[in-house]
Each structure stands twice: as C-alpha cells, then as structure tokens.
Amino acid sequence: MAFDIRGAALAAWGYIRKNPDELALATRNAVGLRFGVPLAALRYLAATAASGKKAPKDIALSTSPPALELGATVDAMGTSLRAQAAIRIDEVEMSADELKIGIVLSNVRLKLLADSDSPVATLVKSGALDLSKPGNLVGVLPKRPAAIVDAKDDHITVDLMKVPKIAKNKRLRQLLKVVTPLVGIRKIETDADHLYVTLRATPAGLREAIDAAKVALTE
Secondary structure, three states, X not given: OOOOHHHHHHHHHXXXXXXXXXXXXXXXXXXXXXXXXXXHHHHHHHHHHOOOOOOOEEXXXXXXXXXXXXXXXXXXXXXXXXXXXXXXXXXXXXXXOOEEEEEEEEEEEEEEOOOOOOHHHHXXXXXXXXXXXXXXXHHOOOOOOOXXXXXXXXXXXXXXXXXXXXXXXXXXXXXXXXXXXXXXXXXXXXXXXXXXXXXXXXXXXXXXXXXXXXXXXXX
C-alpha cells in the first residue's frame, strides 16, 4: 500500500490546529537539539503503513517513560497472538559501517486470541517461555534475522547494516560518511505524548565530513 502523503499532511495540519502549543514546544526543544514526534503521528503512521496478510494488526502505542509501549496482533506460525511490550532504546551507534541500536524489552506479554494446538500455542499455554528475558528466546531462534547481532536477557542489539539491502545502498553509506562525523544520537526517550530524539553535535568532525562530501561528489 502506497503511503498517503496528502492524508498525512492533512492529519498533521489538523493535529497542529488542535494543539497549537506544539510549535512553541518544538522550537524550544530544537535549541537543545531535541526533536519530538507526537504519539498521535506515530499512531497514524502505524495505522496507515501496516498492510499484507502477515503484517501486524490493531497496533496500539502508548508510553511508560522513557519507554514506548507497543501492542499488536500478530500471526506467529499460523497462531494468532496479541503481543505487548515496553521498548526502550539505550544506545545508538551510527557510522558508514554500522547502524547499531540497543533495545531493552520489558513487560512482555503474549495472549492467545483463539484456542490452538500449534507448537507456538502450546508453548504460550504451558508458561515455559520466560518473557522476562526475551533476549534469551531470540538468541536461540533457529533462523534469527541477520540484523540481530546480540540477544541476552532483556537486551537485543540490532545492526541494520547487516541487512544486505541496506548495506548495499551506496547513497546511504555516503550520507552516513558525511553526517555521522558531525551528528550522532545521544538518546531516544518518551514522555506522555511524544517520542523524543536528542542529537549530539561534534563540531570537531567538520573536516572529516567535508572530506567525505568531496569524495561523494566525485564518485
């Protein structure tokens, strides 16, 4: 399903009209390199982006600061489940060679939506899954996604550069070579109504960024 740009623009305009203080808040935060996305915007994106038979459905977003609470109905090997978890980002490392994100999962819950004798349903009903340490469960998956580089206890580390399609994107890598010497992500957190990304500026990286830009322009 194509993204509805016009619909998104109208929704954003409607949100700002109802919440005029958002512009002043965004301006104040920008001074400290802190940028917020209203939770309402994330809910809109989740509702419009999900498509396909296997895609998560009935996505629900809320916050338990500094974490983001996510709930969705998913199909796990033919078994319909309601999955919920609190997600906190505790590290982000970016360069031309890695896009590493550290994720802490807590309050993980799984609920069967229909009676089933599938292996997944049997595991959920048995209570044998230690949902307090979801990283350990991910770590023993027989076909773990390539992007998951580490998983232990409540922590999962994802490196998006391990995804071949991303790793082979020459323009993305060139952009990262220019941007990452100057700007990084200090932290990602939430409040009651927003997801915030706070940037870290590194003026000392200006020369490296300029050199990378020169190389990109000649290629």
